[in-house]
Amino acid sequence: MKLYSLSVLYKGDPKVVLLKAAYDVSSFSFFQRSSVQEFMTFTSQLIVERSAKGTRSSVKEQEYLCHVYVRNDSLAGVAIADNEYPSRVAFTLLEKVLDEFSNQVDKMDWPVGSPATIRYTALDGHLSRYQNPREADPISKVQAELDETKIILHNTMESLLERGEKLDDLVSKSEVLGTQSKAFYKTARKQNSCCAIM
């Protein structure tokens, strides 16, 4: 089971702002890592954009699960994991991170912050520790109030989009993705990862 990224965002209106992120792309092929990282940022932002305040959801995309928690005060957290990673632990982690973040970073800084300006350094440590849920959470700290029936489950990224919206278009318009990442996306879509060379 693997945790690939952990990010804190602000669900502004209309734009979602990335405040801080931590990534573990070590399991990906070396030259794909920067693209993968960019895609995780892109995905995290998109999911928060399309999720209502005060909700928790899990979005499935191939063998990945993106868990998102958007608080009522517009602070949001996204954890991208594989499908073996226990979702309860992911949501506990998100709750804990957002709690900690809101105590350390002033509310005024959220709508205009960026990873460069925000002073919150615990994210990398959390990501690393929570790779092994048992070590990070030895005694069940899962909140009793966390009602799993209230977590919205999306089976694909597409289900977050509006009618007529295409993921391909969002990718090509994205400011978060570099040219190489966009080219990588196009190739991957075409070949569906089965071709021996690419």
Next chain:
Amino acid sequence: ITAAQWVVKDITSTFRRNLHIDGIGLITCPAARYNRSPIVLVENKLGVESWCVRFLLPYVHNKLLSTRKQWLNRDEPTDITCTLLLLSPDFTTAWNVRKELILSGTLNPIKDLHLGKLVLTKFPKSPETWIHRRWVLQQLIQETSLPSFVTKGNLGTIPTERTLWLIQEEMKVCGEAAGRYPSNYNAWSHRIWVLQHVAKLDVKILLDELSSTQHWASLLVSDHSGFHCRQFLLKSLISQTVIDSSVLEQNPLRSKPALLLPKDEEAAASTEEPRINLPHLLEEAEFSTDLPWGTLSDLHLIPAGPQLSQAMNKQGHSQETNAGSGPSSRLLGLGVERRCTDQVLPTSRDAGPASQ
């Protein structure tokens, strides 16, 4: 000199100048920039920009097939096959050319294994790479001038340092490949093959394997192939200890192995041959409790009999009246009653309170 020839030269010289290259990859780059080489070296990783593949691959492919028997120089086939396999590792002919080169003494088999290792960083499943690898290992262990096992006093035969090094390398390669692709059957079955044919099922090596893969297996809970490998380890160890069960019955101290502390086990192991015993089995039962394909439930050859049921009774389980039947179902029973769900899956603690 054509562009393709130039790229092959570039790859060869990059490898020659950088002995620490430990991975390869393809860089998505649809168009060449500024007349530069498509070969990129970053942090010991060799990258090939994708724009060159469309002319590079046909070139090396045709070159290999057309000049198979009339190479210009000794290095040419090595370099051509190297480039070809980095792009298309399942092209069997290229691996076969390398077999010829090894047999003629032109190519060092260790260098060939290294290429395979690099290929697997990008193509962790590649069947032909794994198959060829076994051929090379077979060549290495059959070398009569360099024996792979030696006899050492009354400990029987033990593997030589060279053999141990080879085994360690293979375990590393398998482990990395297994991490790169979920449930990588080819990697895990290669691992089993190495333990059978290179390690010759040496008990100490098998025990090391069992403990070194435990942490890994606990994190990759749905890797069927990984658990299949653990099954193999347990089966091999158990079948090698059947002979010792008579010793267990005679020796009163030995009849209560469940009470042996891990430290005592190690002390015992250092003076005699290491062996698997009940603590190992109980550990494995604990470990695989929550998994529908628990390694032990599929093993129908637990020879323990009275010892196992005694040990289970000490743990407070129901009395077994018939010592001879259905060891696997007894172990399943053990599993179901067992606590320790928190050792495998934190979420599975939903079912009732955990009893310590």
